[in-house]
Amino acid sequence: MVQWTDFERQTIQSIFGKMDYDDVGPAALSRCLIVYPWTQRYFGNFGNLSNAAAIQGNPKVAAHGKTVLQGLVLAVKNMDNIKATFTELSVLHSEKLRVDPDNFRLLADCLTIVVAARMGAAFTADVQGAFQKFLAIVVCSLCRQYH
Amino acid sequence: MSLTAKDKSVVKAFWGKVSGKADVVGAEALGRMLTAYPQTKTYFSHWADLSPGSDPVKKHGSTIMGAIGNAVGVIDELVGGLSALSDLHAFKLRVDPGNFKILSHNILVTLAIHFPRDFTPEVHIAVDKFLAALSAALADKYR
Numbered sequence: 001m002v003q004w005t006d007f008e009r010q011t012i013q014s015i016f017g018k019m020d021y022d023d024v025g026p027a028a029l030s031r032c033l034i035v036y037p038w039t040q041r042y043f044g045n046f047g048n049l050s051n052a053a054a055i056q057g058n059p060k061v062a063a064h065g066k067t068v069l070q071g072l073v074l075a076v077k078n079m080d081n082i083k084a085t086f087t088e089l090s091v092l093h094s095e096k097l098r099v100d101p102d103n104f105r106l107l108a109d110c111l112t113i114v115v116a117a118r119m120g121a122a123f124t125a126d127v128q129g130a131f132q133k134f135l136a137i138v139v140c141s142l143c144r145q146y147h
Numbered sequence: 148m149s150l151t152a153k154d155k156s157v158v159k160a161f162w163g164k165v166s167g168k169a170d171v172v173g174a175e176a177l178g179r180m181l182t183a184y185p186q187t188k189t190y191f192s193h194w195a196d197l198s199p200g201s202d203p204v205k206k207h208g209s210t211i212m213g214a215i216g217n218a219v220g221v222i223d224e225l226v227g228g229l230s231a232l233s234d235l236h237a238f239k240l241r242v243d244p245g246n247f248k249i250l251s252h253n254i255l256v257t258l259a260i261h262f263p264r265d266f267t268p269e270v271h272i273a274v275d276k277f278l279a280a281l282s283a284a285l286a287d288k289y290r
Contacts (some may be wrong), residue, residue: 011171021230034268034276052268109252117266125175125182130257132183 002137004079011130015115016076024118025069026062028111030055035107042099068107075138083141090145101143108135150273150280155222157273162219164265165258169216172257173208174200180253187246211250218281226286237288244289247282254278 002085004012034052043049055061058144073087078085093099112132116123123131150158165172178199180187194203214232222230236242255275259266266274 031268056268067220067290080262088217109255113256113259113266115265117254120260120263123256125179128179129183 001080002082007126008130008133009079011127012076012079012134015119015127015131016073018116019069019115021069021073022066024065024111024114025067026065028107028114029065029068030058030061031114032107032110033061035110037105039103039106042097042103062127072138075134075141079134082137083144086138086141087145090142093142094146101139101146104139104142108132108139111135148276148279150222150276154276157270158277159219161262161265161270161274164215164262166216168261169212170205170209172254173210173212173215173247174205175260176209176250176254176257177204177208177211179249180258184249187216187249190240190242190246201239215254215278215281218284219277222277225280226287229284229287233285233288234284236258237290241252244282244286247285248279251275251278251282 004072012046033043033049040049043061043064046064047058049058049061074085075082093101112128112135115131116128118128162230181191181197181204182199188197191197194201196203198204218225218229226233255266255271255278258274259271
């Protein structure tokens, strides 16, 4: 089972407690689709993704960014059991959506950068460590049901 | 994923803004890396103090950012321009090249914090590609 220090627990709860999900979700997903354009392969039916402006203005990207962030919030609410919490989501991503798990890491990196930009100096090295540990565990849980 | 002419001009323009704060960015990126990726501390066992903001971290962060700034100047010929540094990393320092990606990520996080308006997705992709090309040039002599 994952061991969380008090600092890590409080940090994750605090970050997500103060986060504007409607801003961060879409920003992270659109950044991922722009910076790592091959990730667009999973969004063939999202309409116009032809350039950065189109991606940032795309309502389906925005909606999906919010969906992804809601998934993360689920993990925040179940920090001591992320593995079990994400079993169904893992099956969905592997068997139905067929997403290469490397993409989870790319999105996690983009989310880290977006959160860092929003939080500024408050995103200290220790906070970054806690945030990235949380995302690594989420990514690992999403990968678990891949066979 | 080679650098296009647009990538190079975006990197040069952005680096013009970064260069004034290069020392701060370098020290902070290194401090973040040592904290968030503790396995990287194994390369610095000869330092008395590995905490963010310590003298060795500040000094080395400055060295690294200076080298990256020079690399911007030779962006058209990174392999040739970084040849001596590649020798150093390959034969003397022997840093596992996987760590270049880790440091690059921490540089990007630091840039996002210090330049929240300038570090747009378009700048992000160009700088990410540049750091990847720089890392490849640094690893060129490894084997």
